[in-house]
């Protein structure tokens with residue numbers, strides 16, 4: 001399994017976030033009654049558009065400033081997942097709970113990937129009775145049982161699969177609590193395809209407007225540093241004048 005993608009994947013992911021943020025901001029500005037489309041084209045300071053232009057200018061610039069470090073962080077996390085996955089030790093001596101046959105490892109997967117210490121789950125199958133068992137790299141056995149949120153008894157669960165639709169019903173024999181979950185794999189896939197199309201549309205249509213090139217971004221950072229220096233100089237000067245005023249002898 002490959003967790004680490006090529007660099008462009010992370011660049012696209014970051015750019016989509018930047019575009020969404022800028023578009024959302026424009027949406028809010030529009031709602032406040034400004035004609036953004038028109039305003040965006042106006043570069044002259046001193047008119048209504050200047051404020052929006054300036055905000056977008058900072059949004060784009062700051063997004064560029066954080067781009068490399070964020071992408072590095074994402075890549076490092078995926079590298080860590082890859083390492084954890086590749087180096088996880090397969091638990092040994094796993095026997096079938098039903099017929100005591102030595103089980104065979106069929107698959108492994110990453111769990112709790114959003115946490116700092118994700119686990120690797122190994123899936124074992126019995127060659128004799130085909131029963132399955134999940135064991136984590138820590139040796140801990142994966143428990144299928146869910147606990148009733150009302151009375152903490154073990155829930156009875158039933159899985160039924162009809163075509164691409166999986167229905168999970170869990171119920172509590174003790175207090176009557178019931179939980180139903182329907183997973184429609186086909187609809188999920190359609191949704192994720194639609195999402196992919198949406199992201200590509202954003203990249204194709206707005207990347208050049210809201211995601212700065214290296215040249216533009218470096219120029220922004222340089223300019224901002226210059227502005228910081230300037231405002232520090234002004235502040236220093238103000239402080240000096242203040243001191244001078246205090247020191248002036250009174251007549």
Ligand SMILES: [Zn+2]
Nearest residue numbers: 096099126129
């Ligand atoms: Zn067995």
Ligand SMILES: [Zn+2]
Nearest residue numbers: 148151172175
């Ligand atoms: Zn219960």
